[in-house]
Amino acid sequence: MSSATETYHQHLSVSYDYPVHFTRDVFNPSNPLLSNTLDRLKEGRRHRVQVFIDSGVVESWPDIGERVRAYADAYAATIELVCDPETVPGGERAKNSRVAAERVMESIADHHLCRQSFVLAIGGGSALDIIGLAATLVHRGLRQIRIPTTVLAQDDSGVGVKNGIDAYGVKNFAGTFAPPFGVLIDPSFLKTLDDRYWFGGLGEAFKVALIKDADFFTYLCARADLLRQRDEATIEEVVRRSAILHLDHIRNGGDPFEFGAARPLDFGHWSAHRLEVMSGYELGHGCAVAIGVALDSFYAQATGLISTTDFDAIVRALKQVGLAVWSTLLERTDPDGILSVLRGLEEFREHLGGELHITLPGPIGQAVEINHMDPAIVVQGIQALKAHA
Template sequence: MDYIEQTFSVRFAYRVFFTNHLFSPDNALFRDFLTETVTGIPKKILFVIDAGVVAHHPSLQEQIKAYFAHIPGYTLVENIMVIPGGEQVKNTEAAFYEIIRAVDRHGIDRHSYLVAIGGGAVLDLAGYAAAVSHRGIRHIRVPTTVLSQNDSGVGVKNGINFQGKKNFLGTFVPPVAVFNDYFFLTTLSNEEWRSGMSEAVKVSLIKDQAFFEWLKANAVLLAGRNMEAMQYLVKRCAALHLQHIAGGDPFEMGSSRPLDFGHWSAHKVEQLSGFTIRHGEAVAMGIALDSAYSFLLGRLEEADAKTIVAVLKALGFSVTHPLMDIQNEESPVLKGLQEFREHLGGQLTIMLLESIGRGVEVHELDTALLQEASQWLKAC
């Protein structure tokens, strides 16, 4: 046998910052990050902004232009891109290629930055475009929703949907930095405010019992839009997410997906609803279903399953939906299991619960028991 072998590793490092009014003239956080490493090479900054953010913050573009007027070594691309937000923007490749063309047109090179401001869908899309342009240009995320600030925006995944399959096209590439500006949360709709909290419930259930107890104790405050409580939720959830990424399989080369607890059905019900059901809403239902299944399987105490459902409801979530109803083996949501298996690479690996704060992986789900779990949730 004649061959040459090489092994190498690549170190990734990025910081997640927490602030208010990121582009205020007296907030030096973003400016200091950009200027802390001076190379002498001129750099450009291209902004891509979620149209929903622009609608709620109409002065944002002018604030950005004023902020960058006096940062040495950086040239702001005056033509700030505004693209539609929400999951629909990921369902075609149109916006993806629009960003690619802008990178080419404005000469955004590997020393320059693509900055995305918006919800998780816009961040996924822009991150994917950044990852494949010039084989990777520097990407900065500014998440503007609870869901993106505490979960998707602080991670390493980028992507778009393809042929009805969520995130079928994508990459694992970390951003160079994430800036969580809490002020953006103040203009969210009640639905968007609530939606992101399901990911906090998820990570607490599989990793941190104390955090779940905090969520339980503060559910009324969180549902009532208490900002101090939300800031704690965002920061704690983001920290747990980053700890997981550093845990040994950040690019998900294996079949284990602990952070996808509740997601096999959530992804499918999003698609079945034409993405009218928000991701966080679908995840809440998926968490409820898998918690009920864990109980009926004999792994989780019934009292714990009922507590999980009660906390989800206290936060304002529905725990089931007609599209989540499992009547038999032909129920549409069950197709999510096969798609999840394909996404993982062939072996089905599902995270269930042994207790609150402790997850366990299984490699098969019983359809009859899933049907029973679906009906149990209806009675809750």
């Protein structure tokens, strides 16, 4: 018997394609977009669809289930609802458990969806994560269509390729990469958001502008007062530009499923994720990201990547749109006297899968990767943000 080693190298190249539509009144029977999206492969059949809706959406739009049913009736040649729309808990706390995702999977099993069936997820980022994770685990992946309903879900998470839940005290510990079948963005849903979910999503817009598009950052600064007033035309433009920047990075960044360690779109997130956990998820993701962006922007200024003028402009604009740049959580210490937020660096390194990679702006509109953060400078940043509070 030969002891020689034989190796066969397998190479696969898989192409993904999904549309992200910007529309209005998505469930108005005069708008065929949802039906057309379900039928975009022209398979010549009715499509079995199960609908899950964020509890927050149901609270703000009590007739949303009726609207979905009426739409399905109007397009009965294309859409077969397998059951009435079901409600899924929303908010980050709902992600901090497997219960909601398991209930979604159980319901999918009860209604015998197959890999060619559709899960229609309507809601904010947390609900989309829960529903999306369940849909990707059943039969190793059902077709998902997302209708994001918060600013953060529309301008960032809802257009991406991730699903996940929090576990073991770690943000997004369990999750999958699975591109959606399609995304439909309808600004009508933003009208009923409370301020926390409206302004919180702006944190992600600032994040992507600072590392990808200086002109977009200038736009955000110039229209900060309009954003504070919840001007509809302005937020629609912000959502569109932010979503496209996120999509461009996923497509052109060379690592859509994040096999590598660098995560440019996680600028500001090492501290944001830690602050969310420390707050018991009272602090929303977008609001935590705003603080994280401000903190890392100070680090960029302290290390010469951006100017003091740039840092001041970043903090001023974040505050002007209604986002806090400070939390008392930043000063909380562990029993050993170490700032609790600093533990986020090690958690982030572990999440990345090896060497620490932190993205900073340098200059505004461009990203710089560093592999070490000086805790002393972080502490200086915390004190600087406290002075700006």
